Amino acid sequence: MTKKMTITSIKKSKGVSKLVMITAYDALFARLLEPSCDIILVGDSLNMSFAGRADTLSATLEQMIYHTNAVAQGAKNSFLICDMPFGTYTNPEEALKNSIKVFQETPVDALKIEGGADKAHIIAHLCSNGIAVCGHIGLLPQAVRSEGGYKVKGKSQEEQEQLIRDAKALEKAGVFCMVIEGVKADVAKEVAKSVNVPVIGIGAGRDVDGQVLVFSDMLGLFEEFTPKFVKKYMDGAALVKSAIKSYSDEVRTLEFPQDIHTY
Numbered sequence: 001m002t003k004k005m006t007i008t009s010i011k012k013s014k015g016v017s018k019l020v021m022i023t024a025y026d027a028l029f030a031r032l033l034e035p036s037c038d039i040i041l042v043g044d045s046l047n048m049s050f051a052g053r054a055d056t057l058s059a060t061l062e063q064m065i066y067h068t069n070a071v072a073q074g075a076k077n078s079f080l081i082c083d084m085p086f087g088t089y090t091n092p093e094e095a096l097k098n099s100i101k102v103f104q105e106t107p108v109d110a111l112k113i114e115g116g117a118d119k120a121h122i123i124a125h126l127c128s129n130g131i132a133v134c135g136h137i138g139l140l141p142q143a144v145r146s147e148g149g150y151k152v153k154g155k156s157q158e159e160q161e162q163l164i165r166d167a168k169a170l171e172k173a174g175v176f177c178m179v180i181e182g183v184k185a186d187v188a189k190e191v192a193k194s195v196n197v198p199v200i201g202i203g204a205g206r207d208v209d210g211q212v213l214v215f216s217d218m219l220g221l222f223e224e225f226t227p228k229f230v231k232k233y234m235d236g237a238a239l240v241k242s243a244i245k246s247y248s249d250e251v252r253t254l255e256f257p258q259d260i261h262t263y
């Protein structure tokens, strides 16, 4: 069994080894993912792939707490991060109240907050009150409605400079690591070089300090759409459908159950 990471070992990994982060939403998958990953993220992406909604915005704190407890049961040896859902960290006091609720009702190790320099004062308030925070900069899924879609960041000089300002502001606020999403690879590389905490990429190229993927995307289980940055390591949807079809055929032809499945 590998040793569970801590915010100290996560910080120390920068420049030494790449961090492997993956999402999980339940105990069943968490148990399967845990042996090969450093960090498990209970992402609010669960609202799309698990709850079938169009975006992450309607995820609730109660939903995140329920799934975090389920994941924690399956991955007892993993460093666990829970996404703070949309609308739960609009000001420092509200953010702290909601973060304490998650910390008290789950065994989570840290919380993830979307936003850059504009959220630094909120993150600083959480960090100074005992909440470990992972930042999230670049493409922010919770901004999909206000930005009119999922927009790759870092295309203009202004955006590049803003991303570096964001990363530095989050580091100063006290994050122990941050996710960078949907950013041009050369820009993400500069962002990762500009701070001393690990910068974990998703759709941000390879020159960062680790990678994160949504497990249902990389296992090919989520069929609605596949972002360019996702590598499908198996065609999960086809495998599941084929297995269920075999079961269905065998029930109808009386091939299942056989004597070995019978008391």
Ligand code: KIV
Binding pocket: 023, 041, 042, 043, 044, 045, 046, 083, 179, 181, 202, 212, 214
């Ligand atoms: O919700 C999520 O799964 C995430 C990842 C895309 C990083 O935030």
